[in-house]
Amino acid sequence: MVAHMNDEALRKTIASGEAWYYSRSRKALWKKGETSGHVQRVLELRVDCDQDALWLKVEQQGPGACHTGRRSCFYRAVPLGKAGSTTLEFRDADKVFDPGKVYK
Amino acid sequence: MVAHMNDEALRKTIASGEAWYYSRSRKALWKKGETSGHVQRVLELRVDCDQDALWLKVEQQGPGACHTGRRSCFYRAVPLGKAGSTTLEFRDADKVFDPGKVYK
Numbered sequence: 001m002v003a004h005m006n007d008e009a010l011r012k013t014i015a016s017g018e019a020w021y022y023s024r025s026r027k028a029l030w031k032k033g034e035t036s037g038h039v040q041r042v043l044e045l046r047v048d049c050d051q052d053a054l055w056l057k058v059e060q061q062g063p064g065a066c067h068t069g070r071r072s073c074f075y076r077a078v079p080l081g082k083a084g085s086t087t088l089e090f091r092d093a094d095k096v097f098d099p100g101k102v103y104k
Numbered sequence: 105m106v107a108h109m110n111d112e113a114l115r116k117t118i119a120s121g122e123a124w125y126y127s128r129s130r131k132a133l134w135k136k137g138e139t140s141g142h143v144q145r146v147l148e149l150r151v152d153c154d155q156d157a158l159w160l161k162v163e164q165q166g167p168g169a170c171h172t173g174r175r176s177c178f179y180r181a182v183p184l185g186k187a188g189s190t191t192l193e194f195r196d197a198d199k200v201f202d203p204g205k206v207y208k
Contacts, residue, residue, distance in 0.1 A: 002157040046178040053106040074150040074159045
């Protein structure tokens, strides 16, 4: 998954060892798993060369991270080598939980 | 590494199977490796659930992807469990090429 952090989210992530993010649309801090229980325990937190991107290696609690019910948000591939319109192909796209039941 | 794509960069990446990006600061399309020779052959291109993020699995030509001379841009870790100021720790941070020679 990809999400944003602000300074407070980063501070809380560092202090707690669990992933906190910041929703730019809702203008609100959120802890991953606060509704679903699918908390992310951070195993390693890395920062990139120009310090505007973070990479989290996490132990994902529960079956998946994606709000659609998949393990990962990246469950579709774009076929390569084609010009013009294209059709996405599913990859590891089986639902591992029912988002209707988890996000109430 | 993390970089931006615009629609043209994505189109060129899909058509060529090599990674193209878009620099928002320079307002210009760029092909990874056009100066350094460190081209990225795309093995798989995935898109996330809300289709605003792409994940590229690449075969990196040359010794590394980072403009600082490292293999990866994520060569520093943020220690967890601490409040207040912190000191980044190096991870796989040996330089694998001399950026002064590669980027002329």
